[in-house]
Amino acid sequence: MSGPVRAPAVLRAMAVLEQLEGASARHPLSLAALAARLGVPKSSLLSICNSLVDARLVRRTEGGYSLGHRVVELSSSYLQSLDEVHEFYSVCRALVPDPADTIHLASFAGPLDITYLARRDGSTMPVVSPIGRSLPASCSATGKSLLAQLSESELDARLGAVDRLPAVTENSITAPDELRRHLKIVRDNGFGVDDEETTPGLLCVGMAVPAARGAQWAVGITMLKARSGHEGLPAAVDVLRSVTSEMARRLGS
Structure with missing residues (x-):
């Protein structure tokens, strides 16, 4: 045929x-x-x-x-048609009315890439992730959180023919085996971390939105590492748990 x-x-x-x-x-x-x-x-x-x-x-x-x-115009119409984008903004307004750090929504754009589709700017955080920006999932916090939700067979299908992953900074993970080991930590923790892997000076944490048929969306928080440091991660994780859980509830996941 x-x-x-x-x-x-x-x-x-x-x-x-x-x-x-x-x-x-x-x-x-x-x-x-x-x-x-x-x-x-x-x-x-x-x-x-x-x-x-x-x-x-x-x-x-x-x-x-x-x-x-x-x-x-077409991009705007597409984003407005997505329930996930609508609920992201609604949940952020309700649960995080005045964020200090930038909160963003990302989704898979390909087997090993994510794209930012929505963003709520923080009062102390400069814009570094414009809507529409794509990044390798292997070095972004939201991307790692989504990859960690895949089964071993699904991950094998995406990484099978890859010898080297793209590097955005010198801290990016480039070896597939290292990424696999890292994703086990992400699964255990329930969130992914980008420690200057996509942008020097920035620390990001990401968490997948729970979904019965497999996570396709993740929410992330971007912080200035010099201001928040790793000490700011627990509070950011708490915010992400609240936001992703409420999004999942509203979306019927």
């Missing part, structure tokens, strides 16, 4: 959008650069870019292309 039919033009358009993820109005990506990255003729690529510009998914400037405003 043949697989599902796919439209090549749509796949190329998606490839263009992915390449423009790091571009901006000040630093756009030229047509020539896009063509070189994607390995397609400029003439073919131009028609795709023109269509994306017409749809406001891409913005064209003198220097090239960057993502357009329509991407933001």
